[in-house]
Amino acid sequence: MSAAPGAVLLDALGTLVTFAPPAPRLRALLAERHGVGVTLDEAQAAMRAEIAHYRRHHDRAVDAASLAALRRECAAVLRDALPPAARDAVSADALVPTLLDAIAFSAYPEAAEVLDALRGRGHPLAVVSNWDVSLHGVLRDTGLAGRVDVVVTSAELGAAKPDPAPLRAALRALGAPAAGARHVGDTPSEDVAAARAAGVEPVLVVRDGAAPPPGVRAIRDLRGLLDAPAALR
């Protein structure tokens, strides 16, 4: 049995990174770049349609070409969901950069310091996310990419949590066993389920303080991983 510190696998959205509500920014960008005026409700409705389409199809974006195709498709869905006058004033192609700029990802304030501290304690670190290939760029832009050893996306792997395959792929890439490893995430139906199926201990991030499922260790933010050294070793 190895005494090496266990691997720590971390979900991305809601765990390491978040994004500001995109509708107000979309509304401002539509006005600035395209001379199109919409209400906040209209911008929200269009973003909801786009996000629903993206969630259904993001695992198709496995490389630069398929990512570009998905983004064009999402921009078309966004455009179709705008009021007629706005829709007629912009093309889907012109909306692609506007859509991307409306969704601004940022790392949670404690994410970088906690990753550095975990690495300092010798834990192998991986991000395991249901995300398209663009996650690598998001982690780079938010300053987190260099702080983890491995990044596994569902799109590139062809399997998504709650399937345990992404967690197993991360452990393989890290050369770490499931025994002693943790998977940290914010979605019980994906993160806790995948962790249990992979034989990895789940740790649930509950930033809103909601009660975790029975028997699941919960932390309010990532600093909770450092506050309980007896539990995370």
Ligand SMILES: [Mg+2]
């Ligand atoms: Mg999440």
